[in-house]
Amino acid sequence: MTLLAHEAGVARVIADDPWITLGPDETLDETLDEASDVIVPLEGLDRVRPVARGRVGLRVPGDADADAVAARLGGVDLVQIELPRFTDGRAYTLARLLREKHGFRGELRASGAVLPDQLHYLARCGFDSFELADGGSVEDALAVFSDLSQSYQPAADGARPAWRRRRPVS
Amino acid sequence: MSQHAAALLSPTAAPEEQWIVTANALADGSVRYLTSARTWTGDLQQAWFGPASAAEAMLVWSRAQEAVVCDPYILALDRVEERLVPRSQRERIRAEGPRPTLRRLGYDAGRAEPVRHAV
C-alpha cells in the first residue's frame, strides 16, 4: 500500500504518514502510545477519542450517510472513506457533502479500491490523500494525475465553471 | 470402432459434444480460437477441442494470455462429420461474421478488410 497526496495539481508519494490504523477491537493502551495519531472505525470512536492525546481519524465506508458521519466529526482531524469497489461512486458524493455541506476542513483520505486513474476525480471531490490499492502502479498514478489540466464544472476544489472564464479562439 | 469412424459411416450419428476455448483478440477484437499448439486462430475448424475438464485447464492457461486476447471463455459445441458446429446463433455469427450484405458496397460486411491507414 502506498500513500499519495496532492498539492497544486500535482500528486506525490507520502513516505512518512503519521497515522496509525486501528481495527474495530483495538484500543490505544495495548499496543500504542496514547500520543499517536490513530484512525478508528465508527464503532471504536467513542472508546478511543476520550483517551487519545494525539489526533483522531475516523474510518467510514463509502456508502455511509454524510449527515450521519458529519454528526460524529467533533474532534476528528481526518476522515478515511473506504471504497468497496472502484465502480461504486458514492464515496465521491460523500466527500463533497462532507466538504461543502458540512464544512469539514480536516484531511479526507480515500482507501480500498483506489486505482491510479481515479485520483484526479477523487481530488476534485475533496480528497487530500489516497491509499493506492495493491497492484496499482505508483508511477502511473503520479503520471496520470495531471492528465486533465482544467475542468468545466465546479466541485469541492472551488474551480469556477468554465462558462464563466471563456476565451475566444485566437 | 471409434466414435469418430462411426460418425463418418453413419451421417445420422448423434453429434459428439466437444469443448473449445475462444476469446477476442486484443489488437482488433477479432474472434480467436485456441489451437492445440497453443496459438490463436480465426478459423473455428482449426480450433483445439476436447472434454470440458481439458477445456477448463486450457482456459486457465488462456487467461494468462492477456497480451494477446481478452476475456477467454470455454464453449460446448457439436462435432459432426469432423466439423465443429456451434450450437447458438451467437457463436455461429461469431464464427462466420455478420450476415447483412451491404449491397451498396458490393461486399459482405463481415468479410471485407478495412482500408489500412498509411502509418
Next chain:
Amino acid sequence: MYTYDAFDQRMVEERAAQFRAQVVRRLDGRLTEDAFKPLRLQNGLYMQLHAYMMRVAIPYGLLSSDQVRRLARIARDYDRGYVHFTTRQNVQLNWPRLEDVPAILDELAEVQMHAIQTSGNCIRNITSDPFAGAAADEIADPRPYAEILRQWSTFHPEFAFLPRKFKFAVTGAREDRAAIAVHDVGIRVVEGEGGAIGFAFYVGGGQGRTPILAPCIRPFVPERDLVSYAEAVLRTYNRLGRRDNKYKARIKILVKQTGAEAFARLVEEEHARIKDGPLALTDEDLEPFKRAFRPPPHAVMPAEDPPELVAARLAKDRAFAHWERHNVSPHRVPGYANVSLSLKSRDLPPGDVTSEQLDAVAELADRYAFGRVVVTHRQNLVLTDVARRDLPALHGALAKLGVATPNVGKLTDVVCCPGLDYCNLANARSINVAQDLLARFEDLSALHDLGDMHLNISGCINACGHHHVGHVGILGIDKQGTEHYQLMLGGSSGDEASLGRILGRALTGDEIGGAVERVVVAYLQLRESPQEPFLATYRRLGPAPFKEAVYDAVGA
C-alpha cells in the same frame, strides 16, 4: 452552431492524449483487461462480437459539414468505409483497431469531436429535437441548454461511477420529438409567467427491462437553476440509487420505489442548498450559448411557393411528390423547409451510411443547408434551413445518393439496433428483420397511404432500438438457442407517450415479417378513414382485432 474555444479544444486534446497513454499501458501489460475495460468504456470503446466498436458523441445530434467529412475519412482510413448512426444521435465505427483508436480521437479532436462518456455508468451524450432551432413549433432553441449541460457533465468528477448509465434529452418544442418521457431525465422548455423561460423536469423514465414513462417532478425550474437542479437530481441518484442489482440500478427504479413526490422532495432539499452557489446561471453565462445557436442568415422569401417547386409538382413527378410529402417538414421561416434524409433503404442496414454518401451529404449541406447536418433518434439525417426553391434540385441529388426514399416516419422507416450481427449483448438479429420488412413493404406503403407508422426493432431487452415506443415494436429474444421475436403494439415516444403491449406468443424469424404484414392489413380494414393513423386505430380498438389477425394465421 457552438464552436470550441481554446479551453474546449484543450479538453478534447488532453483526453485523446490520456487515452493514448492508457492504450500503451494496456498493450505493454501495465493495465489488465479488467482495469482497462472501464477506461476504454468511458471513451466509448466496446468489445463486440467480431471487433471493437467505437461510439463517437454527437451532442444534440448536430454536425457541421466538416465534421461529416471527417467521419467519412475516419471510416475510410481506419474502418470499412461505413458508419452507423444510433438512436441516441451518436455514430459508431464497427471495426476500429485498438492501436488506431488514439489516432481516431486525434482526428476527431481536430474537428471538435470526441468519444467522451459515450459509454459507462456516467452521464451520456445529451440528445435533443432534430429540428431544434428550425421547428415551427418551438418555444426556445433547446441546444444552448443542451450544450451547457454537456459542459457541466463532461468529466464531472462526482458522477463518473453512477449506479448505472444516465441519459438526458432536452426539447424546446411543443411537440416532443426527443422522447423525453423515456429518458433518465427529460427536460422540456416551458414558458412561465411573463414569458420567462424555464424547464419542466421529467425524471425516471426509460426503456429496457422495466419500461417506465417519466413523471414530471417539477413543472417549472427557472432558467438560472438548470444546472444546479440537474446536479441535485444526479447527487440524489448517486447517493440512493440501487447498486445491488444491475437491473434495478437505473434512476427509474429509484424514483418508482421512492415515489415521485418523495424523490422530488429529496431533490428539492439538495437543490435549496446549492442553487445560489457557483452553478447558478447568470444572463452573462447564458448569452454566449444562445449566441452560438443564432439562426443562419436566411434570405427573405415570398410567402407563396417558388416557381421551381410549382414546376416540379406540375411535372407529375410522383417520386418528388411522395418525397416532398413524407420527407419535407415545415420550417419556422417562410420559404424554408427541413429535409429528412432516409437512411432506410434495402441497400444498407438501417442507420448505416458509407463514406461516399457522407462526403456527398456534406457537399449538399454546404450548398443548400448552411453546412449543417442533424442526426435524428430515428437514425436518419436532417438538413435544416433548406430554401424551398432548392427542393427539386436537392431531391434529385439525394435520390442519386439513395437517401430519398419517401418513407420518413412511415412503416419502412425502421429503427433498428445492430443486433446479434454485431452486438455482444444481443439475443437475436435485428438487421435481417428490418431488411425483410423493407422488402415486404417497399411497394405496399406506396400503394396504400399508411400514414405515420413507426416500426422499432431491438435485438435484446436493452432496447437500443426503442421497441417499447414503436407503434409497432419488435423485440428479439433467445428461446432455446433460436431467435424469436416478440411483437408489441401501441407504443409512442411523442406527446401522449405510451409503452407498447406484447400481442401474443413470440414469433420465429420466419413468422415475424408476415405477422407485421397482417397487422398492417388489419389496420387498413379497421381504420375509420384514411386520416386515422395506426396509433389512433389501435388506441380506439385495443389489441384484440390485431391479435386475431396475427395469431389466427400462425397459431397462438
